[in-house]
Amino acid sequence: xxxxxxxxxxxKEKIREMRHSGTDLYPNDFSVTHSVGDIQQAxxxxxxxxxxxxxxxxTAGRIMAINRFGKSAFIxxxxxxxxxxxxxxxxxxxxxxxxxxxxxxxxxFIGLTGTMxxxxxxxxxxxxxxxxxxxxxIRPLPEKFHGLKDPEKRYRQRYLDLIMNPEVxxxxxxxxxxxxxxxxxxxxxxFLEVETPMMQPIAGGAEAKPFKTHHNALDMDxxxxxAPELYLKRxxxxxxxxxxxxxxxxxxxxxxxxxxxEFTMLEFYQAYATFKDLMTLTEEMFQQAAVFVTGSVEVxxxxxPIDFTSPWKQITLYDALExxxxxxxxxxxxxxxxxxxxxxxxxxxxxxxxxxxxxxGKILTKLFDAxxxxxxxxxxxxxxxxxxxxxxxxxxxxxxxxxxxFELFIAGREIANGFSExxxxxxxxERFLRQVQHREAGDEESHMMDEDYIKALEYGMPPTAGEGIxxxxxxxxxxxSPSIRDVILFPHMKATDRK
RNA sequence: GGGCCGUUAACUCAGACGGUAGAGUAUCUGCCUUUUAAGCAGAGAGUCGUUGGUUCGAGUCCAACACGGCCCA
Numbered sequence: 001x002x003x004x005x006x007x008x009x010x011x012k013e014k015i016r017e018m019r020h021s022g023t024d025l026y027p028n029d030f031s032v033t034h035s036v037g038d039i040q041q042a043x044x045x046x047x048x049x050x051x052x053x054x055x056x057x058x059t060a061g062r063i064m065a066i067n068r069f070g071k072s073a074f075i076x077x078x079x080x081x082x083x084x085x086x087x088x089x090x091x092x093x094x095x096x097x098x099x100x101x102x103x104x105x106x107x108x109f110i111g112l113t114g115t116m117x118x119x120x121x122x123x124x125x126x127x128x129x130x131x132x133x134x135x136x137x138i139r140p141l142p143e144k145f146h147g148l149k150d151p152e153k154r155y156r157q158r159y160l161d162l163i164m165n166p167e168v169x170x171x172x173x174x175x176x177x178x179x180x181x182x183x184x185x186x187x188x189x190x191f192l193e194v195e196t197p198m199m200q201p202i203a204g205g206a207e208a209k210p211f212k213t214h215h216n217a218l219d220m221d222x223x224x225x226x227a228p229e230l231y232l233k234r235x236x237x238x239x240x241x242x243x244x245x246x247x248x249x250x251x252x253x254x255x256x257x258x259x260x261x262e263f264t265m266l267e268f269y270q271a272y273a274t275f276k277d278l279m280t281l282t283e284e285m286f287q288q289a290a291v292f293v294t295g296s297v298e299v300x301x302x303x304x305p306i307d308f309t310s311p312w313k314q315i316t317l318y319d320a321l322e323x324x325x326x327x328x329x330x331x332x333x334x335x336x337x338x339x340x341x342x343x344x345x346x347x348x349x350x351x352x353x354x355x356x357x358x359x360x361g362k363i364l365t366k367l368f369d370a371x372x373x374x375x376x377x378x379x380x381x382x383x384x385x386x387x388x389x390x391x392x393x394x395x396x397x398x399x400x401x402x403x404x405x406f407e408l409f410i411a412g413r414e415i416a417n418g419f420s421e422x423x424x425x426x427x428x429x430e431r432f433l434r435q436v437q438h439r440e441a442g443d444e445e446s447h448m449m450d451e452d453y454i455k456a457l458e459y460g461m462p463p464t465a466g467e468g469i470x471x472x473x474x475x476x477x478x479x480x481s482p483s484i485r486d487v488i489l490f491p492h493m494k495a496t497d498r499k
Numbered sequence: 500g501g502g503c504c505g506u507u508a509a510c511u512c513a514g515a516c517g518g519u520a521g522a523g524u525a526u527c528u529g530c531c532u533u534u535u536a537a538g539c540a541g542a543g544a545g546u547c548g549u550u551g552g553u554u555c556g557a558g559u560c561c562a563a564c565a566c567g568g569c570c571c572a
Contacts, residue, residue, distance in 0.1 A: 006544055007509055007526055065536085072532035089532060106525080119533050143510040143524045145536055150510085152567045164510090254500095257569080348572060483568095494566065 011138050014103045018136070023100060025136040030111035033058040037081025039116065043124050051116050057126065059084075060111040060134060062163070063104065065144055071098070074125070077110065086112055086126040087119075093130055100133065106144075107137030155491050168486075174293050175475040175487055179246060181292045182266060182471075185285055191242040191268055196231035198224060198248065204453065205229030205392070207445040208251040211261075224250035227468065228267050229392065230453045233421060236269050237461040244268035246471065257483040258413065260472065261492050269421070269466040275404045278418045278467045279381055282408060283310035286379065286474075293478045301411050301477055304377055314406075316384035317368060325371035335360040342367055358443070361386035376409035385419075391431040391447055393419035404465075411477060418467030425457035 018025060034042075034050075034057050042050035049055060061079035071090040076083055090098040092114075104110065114128040142148040147164040154161040154168075161168050183193065201220065203210035205227030213222050228245050235243050246266045253259060270277070290297050290308045298307045321327045331337040338360055342349050347370045349363060358366075364386065376382075385405045387395060393403035405419035422428050432449045439446035475487040485491035 010526065067534045067537055068531090069534075069537085070531045072534095074534045074537085076535090085535085087533070091532080117533095119535090121533080121535075123533095123535080125533085140509050140525065145524065146511040148510070150506090150567085152506090153510095155567090254572090496566065 007140050008138060011105065011136075011140075014105070015136060015138070018100065018103055018133070021100070023133060025133060027132070027134060030060060030132060030134055031058060032060050032111070035059065035081040036061060036077075036079050036084045039084065039126075040082060040124075043116070051124075053115060055115050056113065057115065058111065058113050059126065060109065063106050063108050063110060064141075066104075066106060073101070075110075077112075084126060085119075085123060086114070086128050086131075087117075088128045088131060093128055097131060101131060104133060105137060105140070107139070107141045108133060109135035109137075152493075155485055155493055156496075158489055171475075171479045171481060171487060172489060174479050178289055178293050178475055178478060179264075179471065181289050182246065182285065185288065186242075186244050186268060189242070189281075191244045191270070192240050194232070194235060194240065194243050194245055195247065196225075196228045196235070196245060198250075200225050200231075202448050202450050202452075204447060204450050206249075206251075207447065209253055209444055211250050211252045226251050227265070229466065229468070230450060232267055232269050233461060233464070233466065234453065234456045236271055236421075236464050237456045237459060241271035241462065241464075242269070255492060257485070258473070260484050260488050263484070263488075264471040266469040266471055267466065269464055271462040271464045273465040274463075275383075275406055275418055275420045275465050278465050279312075279314075279406055280310075282416060282418070282467065282469075283308075283312055283379075289474070290478060299478060299480070301480055302482055304411065306411060306477065307378060312379040312381055312408075314381045314383060317364065317382050317386075318384060320372045320382055321364060321368060324375055325367060327367060327371075332364065333360055335363060338363040338367065342370075345371070347371075356441070359388050361388035365389050373409060373414065374412040377411055379408065379410045381406045381408055387431075388434070390419065391435050392422055392428075394422045395427070413473055414470070415473050415477075416467055416469040418465065421461070421464040421466055423457055423461040423463060425454050428457055429454050 015025060036059060039050060039057065039059065050057070059079070061077035061084075063075055063077050064083065065076040067074040073088050075086050075088060077086060078084070088098070088101060093101070111132045111134050112126055112128050113130045114126050116124055117127050119125050142160060142164050144164075148154055148160050154165075162172070187193065199213065199215075199222040201222060203223035203226045205225075206229070208226040210223040210226050213224065214220070215222055226249055228247065228249070232243055232245060244266060245268075246264065248262045249265045250262050251259075252261065255261065270281075287297055287308045287310060290299055297309050298305055300306075315323075318329060318332060321332070322329050327338075327341060331341070335358070339349070339358070342363060345367075347366060349358065349366045368382075372382075383406045384396075384399075384402045385393070385407070387393070387401055387403055390403040390405050393405040396402045396404050403419060405417075407414055408416035408418075422431065432447060432454070435447035436449050439448070472484050472487050475481070476484060479487060481487050
């Protein structure tokens, strides 16, 4: 299926020839004094040391292009810091080295020594006084001008995508900077970074279908976590009053431009704080993150400007349903009428058998997802979620049917979810029991009972607020990426049969 | 799960009506010591995603399947 035919055969022939002449094709004893970026920076700084005739520059990289002219050649090579041109002349490097150079290809890694000079057009170029093969490529790189476009190949062979498409490389550098920023932001505020189990006996902390696995020695089933929440709150109980974790969650659900089965989540918990404190903290974090990653507090996302300047819009769930979706508040408690509204609006909710068990709160959130969420482009906090869809959130003191909770929406997507934590163990037990009823009635996404977590609450958890932020989605916003696959290095794909 | 689109050389892509596959880049050979997607001359390279069907004949039409993309659920 995948044959590169004669190109690979020709390269293998070259390899035989090089080996025959005693060349080490994969040495590891070439030391580098300057990266390409170092050289370029020194030239910009007018550092005469770099352009001196006796400058002994040793640099290395992958060959990206070669213009050969008989007894000399221009090559373009790159390392992690950038691309540069080198000029290789037979009379400079010697005829043996030049003969070897003739067997080198685009894609090979080379080490160069030499000095800098300017070509006729003024381009600074490394005049090689020696060059060495550092690693031989057997397979040809994609064509330089069009790069690699086939999306399947880009995802399955991300390394090729990264070699050929500099903008892709830039996206992942930005993603890394985003995570770096968030760590610094939280650590400066005295949060402790922790790691909690990825394999859990009960998959708690969110409504989602888990992946199941089995531990042989213990002979027990385990779930890959759908959220770290219940473990992080155990740590708050244990006295780590400010904790955070940035790590993978796993959800056994569909794949789309917004969903990958494993995705990265930031969760953080702060004792003696409320959901309102976290809303303020989130505004600060995003504003500063946008500036740190993109240089501006306003970013372009798919042609729309997104302005992270605080304060952000706040609206309650009920108000949003009324004013944006146009639903009559009189029916907010009437599950049958809500279901009717949903079905007549063409919104399919759950499977047939699940529809009986969904309560008004759940239907309201489904209506919200379909009718309101896509319209929330600028950062918007939605508050006032019903207790029935917020089994881990603290009740609102004035309106005990609602919770002290918010969700954050940007560019028509949910980006964060936060609330004041429910720390009353008896209320928590009741909430779990309600969830278990729903689960037994067919709602596969309902929470499971977690006695061990309730036990922890029974020892006393301080008043706390916590929040989860989808890092992939935030990375999409800050890199103007339309698909989550664009910000995940190795997105999940179906297995192919070959090999 | 449903709909639409795609899959042709290493890469990017063309292939009206069904008549036995083409370009650019890359590769190879020759010339070439300041090129900038270098140039000139020549050459090689394809199980047209897979399997089946229709047909004298299928890259092209039909069906199923696989993989991918977008949209919907």
